[in-house]
Every structure is written in structure tokens, then in C-alpha cells.
Amino acid sequence: MIIVVSPAKNLDYETPLPTNKYSQPELLEESKILADICKTLTPLDLSNLMKISDKLAGLNAARFTEWQPNFNLENARQAIYAFNGDVYTGLDAYTLSDRDIDYAQNNLRILSGLYGLLKPLDLMQAYRLEMGTKLENPRGKNLYDFWGDIITQELNKSIASQQSNTLINLASNEYFKSVKKNSLSASIVTPEFRDWKNGQFKMISFFAKKARGLMARFIIQNKISNVADLKLFDAEGYTFNPALSTADKPVFTRKLD
Template sequence: MLIVISPAKNLDFESPAKTKITSQPAMLKEAKSLVDICKKFSAPELTDLMGISNKLAFLNAERFQEWSPPFNDENSKQALLAFNGDVYSGLNATSFTESDLKFAQDHLRILSGLYGILRPLDLMQAYRLEMGTKLKTPKGDNLYKYWGSLISEKLNEVLKESKDDILINLASDEYFKSIDLNALDVTIVRPIFKDQKNGKYKVISSFAKKARGMMARFIIENRLNDPKDLE
């Protein structure tokens, strides 16, 4: 089984990485092209583009200016350990063993507005660029058009190499939309997490996000390869 999850807005580049094992993003060239576009935006323009506060806009304008490959363990951090949101709280990757991390490297992918798709141990530099951002590029007026079929093609490569035909969708709708489902010849499993409130079951965003991370962790720790084991 191959799992896909969303990235997080919050990042942790202060805590030391618990492993020295690293890899490089597969679509760094495409990421650089996006950064080159974003470097031309002033902080006030980023506020309008991303719908963020002035403080966050200045921070991310600075991040784009400082973004510079090649990535190494001094200027970057592994994606799974750098993202720091509800999903990643559920995943709790800092407690993974080396064996867990290696399994995750083969069976988990993080969808990203900037990097397209990341393996857990791919090095990345700090950024904020959500997949739903209406950023104009030579390919169109949003990131879905920019990435086109590239993310799906990369997923197909991974699935073919591992002889897998099950994709576990633990990503948000915003990010899963970046995948061209017609290009994938797989069975897609999409767990939905609901909590009981006032006698009714509803999706509560923060709880659902953490539950997605916990399910990803469960799959990784138990080395699962059959979706029936998730029932």
C-alpha cells in the first residue's frame, strides 16, 4: 500500500533531526521554477495572494529569497520531521525507529504545493505555498495546472516499482485534487474519520487530521499491506 498525506503550514526547523538518513526531492527543478516566480512578490503581494497576515507574508517573502539548493543537513531538514501540524502530531515521526523511517520512505508520500511530492526523508527548506494557491505560472493560473500530470506520473512510478495497486488517501481534498485519478490504475481507499457530537457523527477537522496521522503511523509501525487490516 502507498499512503498519501498533506503537508502542514507549521514547520519545525529548530529541533534536531533524529536521523542522518536523507534523500533529495524528485521534482526540485519544478520547485525552483516556482520559487523563482514567488521571489518576485513583495510581502504585501504575498498577503493578497495567500490570504495571510503581514507577519507571515514577510516571513515567507524572506523564505523564498533564502531558498537555495543544493539541500544538505545544514540548510534543510527531512520533510516528515519538518512538518508540524495535526496530521504530524498523530504520526509522531520523532518516535519512529530507523526501520520505521525506512518503511515510511517506501510507503508514504507527502503532497506539496511547492515540491509536488515528497518522500519522508527528502530534504526540504522552509516554505508556505498551499496547493490551492492561485499562483500564475507559464502553465496556467493555479498550482493544479502547474503540476498537471507530474504528481500522478511520479505516483505511478512508485506503485509500479513496488508492484502495489492500493493507494490510501489520507490527504485533504485540496491536495488530493492534484492527482489525476484517470492516470492511476489503482484501488483508492479513502478513510473518513467522524466524531460523535450532540448525538450525530460529524467530521471535526482537527480530530480528523490527527486521526489521519495516527492511521498512517499504524500502517507504518505494523508494516501493513492489505487495506482489510484497517477495518
């Protein structure tokens, strides 16, 4: 199966890398178009566009100014070790075995506003450009217009190469909107994670993000190929809840003491 996750806003370019293995993003020519647009924007433009602080805007203006598409381990970092948010806390890539990373390279894909679609070991230079950003570009008024069918086509290539018929969607709504579901050559399964709060099970963003990473890790470590086996997921107290689940939306719940 193919797994998709969202990127993270926070980045880590400091922690020592556990491997020198890397690959190059498939869509760098597209990324360069976006980066060149962003290079023309001032820090104030970026602050207004992304709704970020002046400090963050200045940092990302500098990142775009320095961005160039010749990636190596001196100026870039593998995506799975560069992203540093809640999903990646759950995934905990630094503790995955070499065999697990090889599996992830074949089966895990990271959606990205700037890079479109990344394999775990694809090098990337630091950036911030969320998929929901309303950045005017030659193809439209936002990044969904820009990427169009491109991300879906790349996913279909991955699906074909792995002879898979299932895509496990562990991405946020913002990012999965970049995938044209009707054009995808696989069935989509979207696990949900809910915690007990105020007398009912609710999706709590912080916990759900980490749980998506935990689920990705579970699939990678166990080399899951059968959707039914997702029900065995039990990390950090989550268990499969058949009463709340459907075939394409398995729900995992927990009660925190």
C-alpha cells in the same frame, strides 16, 4: 500500499534530528520554477495571494529570497521532521523506529504545493505555498495547472516500484485534487474519521487531521499490505464502523465522553 498525506502550514526547524539519513526531492527543477516566481512577489503580494498576515508574508518573502535548490542538512531538513501540524502530531515520526522510517520512505508520500511530492526523508527548505494557491505560472493560473499530471506520474512510479495496487488517501481534498485519479495505476481507498457531536457522527477537522496521522502511523508500524487489515485500526478510541463504510471509504468513529 502507498500512503499519501498533506503537508502542514507550521514548520519545525529547531528540534534535534533523530537521524542524518536523507534523500533529495525528485521534482526540484519544477520547484525552482515556482520559487523563482515567488521571489518576484513582495510581502504585500504574498499577503494578498495567500490571505496571510503581514508578519507571515514577510517571513515567507524572506524564505523565497533565500531558497536555492542545493539542499543539505545545514540549510534544509527532512520533510517528515519539518512539518509540524495535526497530521504530524498523529504520525509522531520522532518515535518511529529506524525500520519504520525505512518502510515510510518506501510507502509514504507527502503532497506539496512547492515540492509536488516528497518522500519522508527528502530534504526541504522552509516555505509556505498551499496547493490551492492561485499563483499564475507558465502552465496556468494556479498550482493544479502547474503540476498537471506530474504528481500522478510520480505516484505511479512509487506504485510500480512497490508493486502496489492500492493507494491509501489520507490527504485533504485540497491536496488530493492534485492527483489525477483516472490516471492513477492503483485503486484508491480514503478512510474517514468521525466524532460524535450533536447526536450524530461528524467529521471534525482538527480530530480528523490528527486521525489521518494516526492511521499513517498504524500502517507504517504494522507494515499493513492488505486493505482489510485497516479495520483493525483503533488508536485513541476510533473503531471501524461497518454500517457507515463502503469498500473504498472505510469509516472510523468514536464517542468522546
